Amino acid sequence: MVEKWLRSVAVAVCVAAPALAMAQERGTAEEAVALVKKGAAFYKANGKEKLAAEINSRSPMFQEKDLYLFMSPAAGGALIAHGANAKMVGKTLGDMRDVDGVNFVQKFRDVANSKEGKGWVDYKWPNAKTGQLEQKSTYIERVDDVYLAAGIYKGK
Template structure:
């Protein structure tokens, strides 16, 4: 019986450690917001071309853990200008893109970016490039000029 208890305790510890390791690999809402603000500062200092090139670099300064940035044109139906995880999205209008629940999340991102404040959060489901699973995602979006910068967290 003592061996069984020790075994169960060791299993629980292993699960706890792997869960902690997984949580440590996930970005937080604060980190996502900080990454967007860092990109905006970079954009203001370096312009569009350098900023988009840096965002598109999967090993660049705008990726951290499972966080990556993307940017879009606010008034163009969600044309993707930069994307840190999927270069196939570049130049494409994604306004008709839906998640698995039918949420037009790019439209919602554009609505937030076009709002009076120009910033906020949008919730939807999306494939996590790290885990490859469809997961709940919340994306922080902030507008500068006619561009939105965004970074999402997987939950």
């Protein structure tokens, strides 16, 4: 009887362990905000070009768990830096939409150019770590003429 119970517990642990590991690797909303604020402080101390170089080099300073920082002009235009996909840098993404038709890049600019200059945008995006399409919520904050952003994946 005890042996059967131990086997059941062992199976449960084996099944649950990957899910728990994945949950621990996901960034939180608080961590996303902190990453953006860290980027803003670096920007103010070192300038836009140095921040872009750090982000584009995938510096661990601007990546945590599944979070990464990206930077774009608040007025629109080519993406300046992206911590997960260097191929996006230099591309104008203004009309980019998710699978549900949400023009999330325009929403990023709307938030950046709002009175508060910061906030959250929800959309669907492939998880940079898993490649799976997931719900994502991205925190945006304007700094001078750009916005910095980092998003959390919420699952499917």
